[in-house]
Amino acid sequence: MTKQICRVWIFCVVLTTNPSDEKVTNQLCPSCDATHFCDCSSRNLSTIPSGLTIDVIRLNLSxxxxxxxxxxxFKRSVNLRVLLLQFNQxxxxxxxxxxxxxxxxHLDLSNNKLTNLSPSWFGHLFSLRHLNIQGNLYSTLGDNPLFSNLKxxxxxxxxxxxxxxxxxKQDFDGITxxxxxxxxxxxxxxxESGSLTTVNNISHIILNLNDVQVLSLMLEDxxxxxxxxxxxxxxxRTPDESSMLEPMSRSIMEKLVLKNVLFTDASIARVLNILGQAKHFLELEMDNSVLQGTGLWNEQIEINRESSFEVLTIRSLFIEKFYLFSDLSxxxxxxxxxxxxxxxxTNVFLVPCNIARHFSSLLYLDLSENLLADPNLKHSSCEGAWPLLQTFNLSQNSLGDLGMTGQSLSHLKHLTHLDISRNNFGQIPESCQWPENLKYFNIxxxxxxxxxxxxxxxxxxLDVxxxxxxxxxxxxxxxxxxxxSKNNLKTLPATVYIPDLVALRINRNKLTSFSKEEFDSFRKMETLDAGNNNFICSCEFLALIQYQEAITTVLANWPENYICDSPSSVRGQQVKTARLSVFECHTVLAVSSxxxxxxxxxxxxVILGYKFHMLWYMRMTWAWLQAKRKPKKSHNQDFSYDAFVSYSERDTEWVENLLVQELEYSAPPFKLCLHKRDFLPGKWIIDNIIDSIEKSRKTLFVLSEHFVQSEWCKYELDFSHFRLFDENNDAAVLILLEPIKEQTIPKRFCKLRKIMNTKTYLEWPLDENQQQIFWNSLKAALKS
Structure with a gap:
């Protein structure tokens, strides 16, 4: 029973821990990209991710x-093609x-801590083409052949x-x-001699050894x-050590590469003699090596007539006393x-003229990153030197006179390619002398x-x-x-100077745009690289680039290197996707519209103002505001009129024939202000209204249907309300000539609605017997 419980507990632990482990792994190792490549490098993983799927093709766990x-x-990774496990523990x-x-x-297990190698690891890797097991801790490749199944x-x-x-001997069994x-x-x-003889063909073998005797045994195999x-x-260091390379003279080797190798004057001559005897030897390359000596070699160098040594490459050869180096006799x-x-x-500052003349077969010469100056170049390129030379690279030397450089090389009749870039020419003369067949020129x-x-x-x-x-x-x-490229040009070169141009690279200049006419002028153009310039993305330029497929097919690095610099609305956007507004594209038309x-x-x-007297209303409003800002009337102020009568023109007959007759000819008489009679001629009517109201003790409103339809009456009512009625509740007297329903009063007569709701008004009676009572009430109101 206890054992069963223990098994159940272990099973539960596995179920609960595995998902979490997988979850952590998935967090540390992101999903694969579209090519099914999973990059899980540098994520501090301690185990192989358990979430790998069958779709993974390349996996980087380094x-x-x-x-x-x-x-x-890797049980589920059956489609894996590349597995990188280098630099783990x-x-x-x-x-x-x-x-x-x-x-x-491809399997990379390099730079780990493997001490013993097992053939069982590689027994089923039938498709393996690349294997790296360097940098581990093993001392041998094991007792049994490791690679026997890796055909x-x-x-x-x-x-x-x-x-x-x-x-x-058995270490390389199975590899041919x-x-x-x-x-x-x-x-x-x-x-053990014969260990490498099982491999029938090795295109390139790299030996990082320091025991020359072991090296000699390997070379024999x-x-x-x-x-x-x-x-x-x-x-x-000695000729005897160099003699260990003697098997090379009998080999089928075609190329020797020496990296970080040390020679002396005594040993280099022996190496050259060995190479000179090899029938198939074609190329010698030296990289980051050291030559101790001055080139005074006691051993005479002998060359086999059947030798086909054709290519010599020397990079970063360190010669301590290069300034004492011999003339290579x-x-x-x-x-x-x-x-x-x-x-x-390699600090070359001179090629002796005698040596230069012996390069009778030389077609390609690269002396870049050295110390050649104009006088030394003239000596090195003496008459008869390098007679068949076709390509000459003199970049990054100490040349400074372009005219002298051209004169020194002018006798090279077969020279077609010349690279004199990264020198310090500055100003160049108006005319120079050059080889007659020069086709490629890099300055x-x-x-x-x-x-x-x-x-x-x-x-x-031409490269400038x-x-x-x-x-x-x-x-x-x-x-x-x-x-x-990388100059200060603001426009494309004119085709009148270069009519047959096929390729133009003008990237990284100050080019702002180009027109269709400029582009079409290059009739033979196949490649135009104008990227990384300060493009002004005008509407014309965008239309040209975005809708002319014939242009974009010619543009190199399109569209990623073509970025708008202005206007600000599209700065930083690709020319291909930039869009401008209508106002930016059609400014004149937009402004005109x-x-x-x-x-x-x-x-x-203006028309509406003229039709509806807007100017008059504005002036009236201004006058109204000015009147409202005037100081309040004093109660002891002397008035010129007892009442200002506000009425509609259509009620003139009632006012003149009845109201005036009854009030002005009574005892005592009331002095009334009527606009038809008392307004000052030549004075603006609004000012007359305001002055008349202010000079009158009362304001008498003759209300009728005609009154509420009159615009003038509305403003007389407003002025009276704001200037007088607000100051003295008894300043306004209302006479109702005829019944007016409240709903018929226009909304613009909101002041009239207020007055009628808060004040008592007099109604004109049609019964003549009641009219005397009306007059008495009116006179009493005017006297109050």
Whole structure:
């Protein structure tokens, strides 16, 4: 019972922990991209992610803390092609860990802590082409052949610089062809002869050794298989040490690469003699190596007549006393057949004229990143030097006189390609002398401000990038390609100077735009790189670029390098997707339309104002506001009138025949102010109304249907209300000539509604017997 409970508990623990582990793993290892590549590098993983799916094709688990590769880690990854596990802490791999990876082509286990290698790891990797097990802690490749089942393996990297000490015969069993084999063995001291003979063909073998005797045994096994041999971190200090390379003279090797190798005057001559005897040897390359000495070689260099040594490449060769180096006498026989020489960053300041004349087969010469100056170049390129030279690279030297440079090289009749970039020419002369067949000319990065006819007229390709040019006005009738990037040009070059141009690179200038006419003028244009300029994305330019497919098919790096600089509304956007508003594209039309609309609105306002007396209303409102700001009347103020009569013109008969007669001719008489009679002629009517109301003790409103329809009566009522009625509740007297229903009073007579609701008014009776009572009441109201 207890055992059953324990099993259940363990089962529950597994169920509850696995999902969480997988969840954490998924958080640390993001999902694959569209190409099914999962990049899980540098995520501090301690185990292989458990969430890998069958879709994963490439998996990068490098730079983590994985220690153990378990048997079921890759159970679901049956379609995996690339597995990168370098730079972890792996010290154990279960025997069946890779059994499911039958489609795996690339496996990198380098720089881990594997001490013992097992053939069972690789037994089922039938598709493996690239294997890297360098930088682990093993001392041998094991007791049984590791690679016997890897029939498709083409690239193998093994060994380490600390503990790898022995290679035995069975180590490479099963491998017959390799494109690249790299062996690191700075501590390798034991090599069984014949270990590498099982490999029939090795295109490129890299040996990182320091034991020249072990190296000699390996070279003996590689006589009939290695095509290219690369030696790293080997020191040849004596002729006897160099003699260990003697098997190379009998091999089929075609190329020797020396990286971080040390030579002396005594040893270099022996190496050159060995190479000179090899029938198939074609190319020697030296990179970051050291030559101790001054070039005074006691051993005479002998060259086999059947030798086909053609290519010499030297990069960053360190010669401590380069300024004391000899004139290379004695090497004449070695260089006769060389057709290509590259000597870069090696402090070359002079090529002796005698040596230059012996390069009778030389077609390509690269002396870039050295110390050649104009006088030394003239000596090096003496008459008869490099008679067949076609390509000459003199970039990044100490040249400063373009005219002198051209004169020094003018005798090279076969020279077609010349690179003198990254020198310090600055100002160039008006005319120069150049080789007659020059086609390619690179003068980029030379601080040139203006181009002159000094530039060869025979050119088909010209590179003047990274200078200080403001324009291009040089006539080159045969030019097909122009590289003028990183200058200060604001427009495309005129085709009148370069009518046959096929390719133009004018990126990183100050180009703001170009027109269809400018583009069409290049009738043969196939490639135009105008990216990374300060484009003004006007409507015309956007329309040209966005709707002319013939242009965009020619533009290089379209559309990612074509960005708008202005206007601000589209700054930073790609020219392809930028959109401007109608106002930005049709400014004149938009402004004209707006102005037209504004004028029409103004005209409409003027017409409406004229029709509805808007000006009069505005003046009246102003007068009203001024009146409202006047100080209040004093109760002791002298009045000129007893009452100001506000009435409609249509009620004039009642006012003049009845009201005036009854009030002004009574005893005592009342003095009334009537607008028809008492308003001051020539004075604005509003001012007359205001003055009359203010000079009257009372304001008498004769109300009728005609009154509420009169605009003048409304304003007389308003003035009376704001100036008098608010100050004295008895200042207004209402006479109702005829019944007026409240709902018939227009809303604009809101003041009248208020007065009628708050004050008592007098009604004019139609019965003559009642009229005397009306008059008595009115007179009493006026006297109050």
């Amino acid at each position: 730079y983590n803390s994985i220690k153990h590769v378990r048997e079921n880690d 792996i010290w154990t791999i279960d025997n069946g860990s890779f059994i499911f990876l039958r489609k795996l082509e 498709t393996l083409r690239s193998l990297h093994l060994g380490n610089n600390n503990s790898f000490s022995a290679i035995r 062809v390799l494109e690249q084999l790299e062996i690191h063995g700075q501590r390798l001291r034991q090599y 590689l006589i009939n298989s290695a095509i290219c041999l690369e030696l790293r971190k080997v020191a040849f 004695g090497m004449e026989n070695l260089i006769v057949n060389i057709i290509k020489i590259t000597v870069v960053n 980029s990065g030379s601080q040139i401000t203006t181009l002159t006819p000094c530039v060869p007229q025979t050119l088909e390709i 990038s990274s200078n200080n040019l403001n324009d291009f006005r040089l006539k080159l009738p045969f030019l097909k390609e122009l590289y003028i 707006v102005c037209t609309v504004v004028l029409l609105v103004i005209l409409l306002i």
